[in-house]
Amino acid sequence: MGAHDLWLLSPQLAMAALACTALVVDLATGRSKLVLWLSLIGLVIPAALSIALWAANPADTLVFFGAASVDRFSLFFTLLFTGVAAAVIVSAEKYASRFQEQRGEFVGLILASTTGMMLLASANELITIYVSLELTALPVAALLAFLREDRSAEAGMKFLILSGVSSALLLYGLVFIFGFTGTTRLDEIFARIGDLQASGGFDSTVPFGSYGLLLGIALAISGFAFKLAAAPFQMWVPDAYEGGPTPVVAFLSVASKAAGFAVVLRILYSAFGSPELAVEWSALFAVLAVVTMTLGNLMALPQKNVKRLLGYSTISQAGFMLIGLAAVSANTSAGSLVAGPQSVVFYLAGYAFTNLAVFLGVIAITNRTNDNTIAGFAGMGRRAPVTALLLAIGLISLLGLPPTVGFMSKIFVFNAAVNSGLAWLALAGVLNSVISAYYYLRVIRAMYMEAPTSDERITLDPSLGVATGIAAFGAVLFGVAPWFLLRAAEIAVRSLSGVAGS
């Protein structure tokens, strides 16, 4: 432990400090606008530190006796979370008036949760993973209950209880993994499993080689599946999305999910990346992927509330990402192991831009109309032309049409699946994309083909407009020119020990 550890962990530390500063400034001055802009400017620090660390690429990435690993994989997500946090804070500028005197706490809690996500993406040890996970979840539960509405408190409570149950399952799984391998460090777990396999300690007739490990991994994956919004652990999603404040929902849908996938990728590849185990969990994710995207899509069809619709959309998108987790090539010839995780990381980054464009667009419109139903978006193409256009770009990207990043993401995920011998999974994905067109296009149709309910123009606030514009621009840019993001995703994924080893 020393200066090197602090340097490596500086983005997370800066973010934690920023969260504390936001709370203290709020307490001291009570001026929420000041807190908001101060935090926005402050977010530059963790972002700059992450970029500096990415550029420096230190050889020794382990922090605090291996509790965390600040490699390029974690830095990729650190940057992503910082950006999402900035967008969410900007989006709450007007919306936060509904939080009354708690506007300052809103910023503080978002930043606290972001700190948790940043730690989660770099955590390399089971206890750290658990603590970071709770650090991301608890502020979100509080934030979901921020509105003075029945649904909001209800959303917070549902999230908290179900998150508690799944945490308990996850913990039970983690304890079994610990008990079986005798360590909580992911790299050591990988090594011990390797030793056991070499010494014949594995029973090839049992899944994962032993019942202890089977129980541990299955329970842990179930616990994480709650975060990823994978079926059947996804049922909290629509209710929480409908009730919670829209900026928090955006945060939950983009950042929280990305954090979940980041930690799952790291655990799977760093600890359980050996080919014998990979075959086992890959099958589980393939099934989860199909069930998740199908359920999400089918249940989205009859929805009338846009936020609820986006909840189901989030579930179906998670299904597509799970395809990338399932895509573990059985043959470990050069590079083939990269495709799956690379496609997931690319999908997550593209999805962040896409979904932020959608959520920020929805916030920009509902801030004025206060109407979350799809019918409330009728004629927005005329009432709010710029916002409607940006929102439509986001929806088209969610649907996965060129030239948006959503299209590229799906191409890469399906390509990874086909290359791993899971062509049926890719086919299921294509079918699901077709179904999803129905409900995404319904919102676009409402905006452009239906008569507006009022002639009042809805102007776009400059700050929110810039944030939405950046998100939509990113969604198109990485659809037209994906190579930069794709390369970054590849570099990030290759820094995971399990992937690089192949």
Add this chain to the structure above:
Amino acid sequence: MTEALAWLIILLPLASFVAVALVIRPFFNRWSIAAGWVTIAAIAGSFVLSLVAAAAVFNDGSIAYPSRQWIAAPGLVIPFGILLDPLTAVMLVVASGVSLLVQIYSQGYMRGDRGYARYFAYMSLFTASMLGLVLARSIVQMFFFWELVGLCSYLLIGFWFTRPAAAAAAKKAFLVTRLGDFGFLLAVLYLFFQGGELLDVPTLYEAIHAGLIATSVATWIGLGIFAGAVGKSAQFPLHTWLPDAMEGPTPVSALIHAATMVAAGVFLVARFFPLIELSGTTMDVIALIGGFTAVFAASMGLVANDIKRVMAYSTVSQLGYMMLALGVGAYIPAIFHLFTHAWFKALLFLSAGSVNHAAGTFDMRYMGGLRKYMPATYAVMIIGGLSLAGIFPLAGFWSKDEVLVGALENGSPVGIMTFLLGLIAVLMTAFYMFRAVFMTFHGSWRGGADAEAAANASAHPAPQAAGGHAGDGHGDGHGDGHGDEHGSHGGVHLAESPLVMVLPMGILAAAAIFAGILVNPPTALGPIEKHFFGEYAAHNKPVFPTHEDAVRAGAEPHFNLVIALASTALAVAGIGLAYTFYGRGQASVSLPAPLAKVHRVLTRKYYFDELYERVLVNNLFYRRFSAAFEWIDTNWIDGFNYRVTLWTERSGRALTHLQNGQIQAYGTAIALGVLLTLAAYFVWGA
């Protein structure tokens, strides 16, 4: 020429599109005149660079700039890059040159239109996508720009989208070409599954010359590519969209017909020529469809009364010539004909636009006698017409002659057949072209738009809205739906067009005269070498590894005096016939019959074509076919669709009942999920 400069050829018009669409139109639409200048400057830049590129190709032959990776995921590599070979160079010069002149002309033609900036934004994008298509090194890149060309043409044909006819024509163009594109897409996919690296054109050429592509594979891919070309180049049976596409502004028609959209089809076949050549079947199909289209379209041109429709049928017919030439292996004459045709067809369209500027209508029955009022337009139209008819020594003569020689020298039955079809088309071409010239310029003035409006009013008692010149859907000027902000075109305005319109026509007229003899002379002319164009096109090692290959593809066409005389005689005969019937500017409706016999044949021909267009194409093809389609659609696809939709929606609705809002139900789902996972591992695991 550095790669950056080559990219600049595409990026300049693209930048002007971005500048016009995202800056000038939304924020400075009051000074929309700037849109025209920005576009002209950008395309002029592209034109200069295209000339530089053509010179570079002259020195270095085919230049393949490095292939870059657009997508490089494991197992999925999609390249992009620039391929600058003689074919590209010719297309670059033609596309940017014609586009430049059309933009200058549009400054005058579109003045005062409310969509002025939008027009130039589309035009920039259209030009950029065409240039991108011809410069593409990778086939995926080609397909992307190919679709972009289709999209832009949709936007431009439907430019006056408030007019139902324009919107319908745009939709028709988009959908019909999409049919062909489907074939192209299948071909690309088939090629991809033959090997991902074949998506790179130079690699594909190497594979072909190394004999790595089987004939059957080449046949299917070739037919798929040709299907795409049939759609874009409006060949039979997908020709129906092009005449309707006249709904767009006339300069757009000029660009579509001369240099961009329809030329794209010929370009595509030429680009894949080495592959297509592998399969005799594909070649024969291309030659026969091309030859048939040449005659078929020309026959419809004989009787059209709308001057732009005459030109449209003429374009389809001339493209048939190019396809015919490619099909009989005369690659270089095909490109040469594309090159000369671009200039004189652009000229003819701009002349038609100029005529419309004066007469306010496109319907030749209401024109006549315009020679007096617009001598310059008359002169250039005659030049364009002579060039199109193939009269010595104008540009069209040389290229058409080479095509005919190529067909005859092919020697096969298909070659002879297409040669005869080509000769028939020569006669028809001269006839319809000069029929149009005489109807428009000779005789006495028949009242233009005003007379047309009166005729329409008496035919349809219901008063016509907007300006009183709403004709038969395409003959009217523009701007019904735009009120009269486009007034200069609205009514009769008997005078020569402004200089900004005449000047580009003059330049094109010069090209229509000299683009043949000076570019590909049969013998050395001072500094110009013998067969300059042929040698230039042959200077393409990846396509023609040996010089013999190039000669077989028509690099050194023999000047066949018999053919030249025969085709000239036919052309002159066609002009003579046209003069006999229409020389005094008669409108077809009051056709006198001094030569009863020929007249009867022609009249029957007339009815045959009407029959063909109305009964066969409209009734049989559309009604029967669409009835059949509709039946399948409603009873099968739609019924199936309906059932599937209903089923999915129902299941969605049923599933949402599970979402009952109860925390404990959700918790139970989690617990069951864990148990199921474990159970599944116990049952199916290991």
Add this chain to the structure above:
Amino acid sequence: MNLENVLLVSAVIFGIGLFGVLTRRNVIVVLMSIELMFNAVNLAAIAFARFTVPYSLAGGPVSVTSDAVRQVLTGQAFAVFVIGVAAAEVTLGLALAMAIFRRRETVEVTDLTTARG
């Protein structure tokens, strides 16, 4: 007393907790049940630390090494962290329960069904 017995007790407690979460209507009791699940996990963690040294679950070598000591300490640290985090979770849960009670005069989870479908 051996590892299997303790794990069994832990599993039973975990099951009781889960059952409570899924069946009890009072939010406070549900939160207590979640707490029970966490404590079952703690018990398992301590048991693994107390009864096993590296590898022994799978029948590997048994000896007192620094690794073994580390494992014992890790298991206990695990439990300490879980206790801490669980306390935070319950605090938040009680705060939310208070908020809901003030607005709606109910502490029953089955009443929280405004959002559904």
